[in-house]
Amino acid sequence: MIQRAWSVALCLLIFAFFFLVLFADFMPVLIGSYESQRFFLVGFLGIVVVFSSAFLIYSDGFQWLVEIWPAAVLSMGFVLLSSPFNKALFSWVEPGMYALFFLGFVSAGSLPRRWEQKEGWLIILVGVAAVTSAFYGVATIAVYLFAMSDSVASLSNYIPWGFVSIRYWSHIATWLLPLLPLAVLVGPLQKQRLWRFFVATGAALWWWIVFLSSSRGTMLGVAFGVLLAAVLIGRPAASWLKVFLKYLVYGIVAWFLLSVLIPSLLLDEVSMRALKSDTSGRMPLFIEAWRMSLVEFPFGLGPQSWLTHEIITESYRQSQKFSHPHNMYLMWAAEYGWLLMVAILVLAGQAMRLFWRRRNELEKNEVKALPLAAFTASVSAALLHAGVSAVFMAPGSMLIGFLVLSVFWALISDSSVTPRNKPTIKRVLVALIVILAGGALCLAWLKEVRAYHSAMIVDEAFYYENVPMGTLPRFWFHGNFPRSESQMP
Template sequence: MAFLKPLFRAIELLLMKCLCSTIVLFLLIVLFIDFLPISFGGYAAQRFLLLSISGSVVLVVGFGWLNPAREASQSQVLWQALPGIFLAVLFFLLSFPYRFRPFNWIEPGMYAFYFLFIILVGGRLAQLNRAERLVGAFIFLVAGACFFYGAMTINVYLFAISGSVANLVNYIPWGFVNIRYWSHVATWLLPLLPLAVFIGPYKDNRLWKTGVALAAALWWWIVLMSSARGTMLGVGFGTLLVLLLIGRPSFPWLKVSAKYLLFGVCAWLLLSVLIPSILLDEVQIRSIKTGGSGRWPLFLEAFQMSIQNFPFGMGPQSWLTHEIITEAYRNSPKFGHPHNMYLMWAAEYGWLLIAGLLVLVGQAAKNFWVKRTLIRSGQAPELALILAAFTASVSAALFHAGVSAVFMAPGSMLIGLLVLTLFWALVQPPVALVPPLTVRQRRGRTKIALLVTAVVAVLCVVWLREVWHYYRAMEQDVEFYHEHASEGTLPRFWFHGNYPRHPSQMP
C-alpha cells in the first residue's frame, strides 16, 4: 500500500502544475462555449465540467492534505479546513431525512465538493507558497479572455447595427442562455481587471495597459447596456468594503477601477447612444428598474419554507416540489430558484446550514484581518492590491447572490471556484514548522489517507453516475413538460431545471 503514496503525491503535484490549464479551460467553456463542439448543450457541459473537476481534484488534494508534507503542522491545517469540512458534511446530514426522494443527493453533493475544493486546494496552495504566483497567471488569463470576449462583442455589435437592430440586448451579451448569467461572471471578473496593470510581466507595457482598459470599458458597457443591477450593486458594495477595510493601500486599485468605470460610461454613450442615433435614427435604452422585479413573493415563499421545519429545511430541490405556501407566490411567475441563494439554502437545507456557512465566512474574515494588519502597515504593497481586488470580487459576488442564482448557474460557479480558491489561499496564515514525523507515524497517516480517499472515491463515482441518470431523465421529461406544464424553461441544476417538480405536473 505504501507504493500508492508517491503516486498520489506525483498526481497532486501534476494537478498543481496544471492549474493554469484548468483556468484556461474554465474561461474557455464559460465565455467561448459557442465555438466548442458540445453535443448536449453549453449549460449541461459547464455543469458536467464543474462536477467532474471538483470531485476528482478533491480526491487527490484531499489525500495530500490528509498525508501532508513532513514540515506541515497537521493541527493547524485541520483547524483552517474544519469550517469547510463541517459545511460540506452539513449538506449531506441535512439531506439524509429525504434520502428516498428521487435524485436527492445530486445538489448536496455538488455543493459539498464545491466548498471542499475551495478549502482543500486553497489550503494546499498556501502550504506550497504558490498562491501569489498563481494569481499572476490567473489575472493575465482573465484579462486576455475579457479582451477577446469584448473584441468579439464589437463584431456582434457591428453586425447588429448593420442589420438596423436597435435593441442590442437581444444579441449582447452573447454566448449565454440567459443575460443574467453573463452578469454573474461580470460580477466576479470586473473587480479583478484593474489588478492586471499592477502585477505580472506586462504591468509596465503600455500596449497591455491599453488592452486591459479597453476590455474593462467594453465589459462595463455591457453591464450598463443590459442594466445588470446585481452587478452594479455588487461591485459597488465590494468597492466600498475594500475602501473601509483596507483603506489607503488600496487607493491605486480604486483609482484604476474608477477610471475603467468612466471608460465604460464613455463606451456606453458612444455605442448605445451616439452611433444608433446617427445610423438608425432611434435609440433604445434599457431602463434600470428600481423595484424588486417580482422577487419579493419568491423571497417570502422561501422564507416561509425555511420556518416550516425550522431549522432543518424541507429537503434538496424542495423549491421545485413543495406545496405552495403563500398566495403571493401562487399568483406570481415561477422560477427554478427564489433568486436568493441564502434563502434557497435556508428553505431546502435549513438555517443550520446558514449557520455553518457563517462559520466558514467568519474563518475567512479572521484570516483576512490578520493579513489586513500586515498590508495596512505598508510592508506588502503588492499584496494589498491583490487582496483589494479579490476581496472586492468575492464580496461583490456574495452580495449579488442575495438577489440572483450566482451559486447555481454553472458558468458563475466555475469562475467563482477559481476566485474563491485563490482568495482562500491568499488569506491563509503561514504554516508552522514541526519536527519530522517518525516512520511509524507516516505509515499510519498514509493508511488513514488511503482509506478515507477510497471511501470518498466510491461515493464520488456513485454520485457522478446518479448525475448522469438525472441528466437522462431530465432530457426524457422535456417533451412532456412542454406539452403539459404551463411554465417555460426554469434553469436550475440543468437548463430544464424544473425536474423533478410537483407531483401534479409529473407524468
C-alpha cells in the same frame, strides 16, 4: 525549476479551460452547453476534494483539519440535513455538489502556501481573466457591428452573447470586474504599455455591456464589494481603486459612444433597457422561500423542495414561476434549514478572522495588499449578488467563482510557508484510503448525477407539451424536474 514550469503550465491550462465558458457558442460539446458545464463542474469538484485532501494529509497529517473544519462542518451540513429526504428523487445530487464546492475551494486554497511560489496561482488567474475578458469584449464589437449594419435598435437582444440568459453573463462579470485592474498592477507585464491598453479595452467593454444590459445585481454587487474593500484595507488599496475607477469611466465613455451616439447617428430610433427600480417580481419569491424556511424550522423541507412543495403564499401562486427563489440564502434556508445558515456564518466568520489578520500583516505593504483588495471586492460583490440571483447555481458562475474563492482563501490563509515534513507510513496509508474511499463515494454520486440527467431528458418531451411554464434552469437547463406531483407524468 522543471517542476515549477510544469505546475505553472498545468494551472494555466486549467484556468484557461474554465474561462472557455465565455466562448460557449464555439464549443457546444466540450463546455458550451449548460449540461456539459455542469458535468465538468461536478467531476472537477470531486477530483479536487479527493486529491487535495489526500495531499494535505500526506503533507501535514491531520493538522490541516484545524484549518478547514468550518468548511467541513458546512459540507457535512448539506449531507446530514438532506438525509431525512433520501427517498426523494435524486435527493443527493444538489447537496453533494454544494458539499464538494465549499470543501473544495477551502482545500484548494490551502494548497498554495505549501509552496514558496504560492503567488503564481494569483498571477495566472488574473492574467487569464484579463485576456479572455478582452477577447470577449473585442468579439462583442463584431456582434455590435453586425447589429448596426442590420439596423438593430435593441442591442440587448444580442449582447451579451454566448449565454442563454443575461443573468449568467452578469454573474461572471460580478466575479471579474474587481479583478481586471489587478492585471496591470501585478505580474511580469504590468509595465508594458500594450498590455495595459489591452486590459483597459477589455474592462471598458465589459462595463459597457453591464450598462447596456442593465445588470443591476452586478452594479450593486461590485459597488458594494469595491467600497467594502476600500474601507477595510484603506490606503494600501489606493492604486487598485484608482485603476478600477479609471476603467469605470472608460466604460461610461464606451456606453455613450456605442449605445447612444453611434446608434442615434445611424438609426431612426435608439432603444435601451431601462434601469428598473422595482424587484422584477422577486419579492413574492423571497416571501415564499422565507415562509418555507419556517415550516419545519430550523430544518428545511428537503433538497429541491422549492420545485416540489405545495405553494404557501397567494402572491407566489399568482406570480411568475422560477426554479429557484433568486436568493441563494433563502433557498438554502428553505431547503436545508436555518441550521445550515448557522454553518455558513461559521465559515464566513473564519474567513473574516483570517482576512483581518492578513490585512494587519499587510497594512504597510502595498504590493501584497493590492491582490487582497481586488479579491476581497470580487468575493464580497458575488456574495451580495447571490442575494438576488443564482450566483451559486449557474455552472459558469460556479466554475469561475471556484477559482476566485480558492485564490481568495489562499490570500487570507497563513502567509508562512509550511515546511513539507517527511511523510510517515501512517500518513501515506491514510492518504491512499482517502483517495480510494473518497473516489468511490464520488463515483457513486456522479452515477446519481448521470441518472438525474437521463431522467430529466426523458421528462423533457412531456414537460414542454403539458407544463406551460417554459424553461426554468436549475441543476440542469430543464431544471423543473422533479416538480410537484400534479405536474409529473
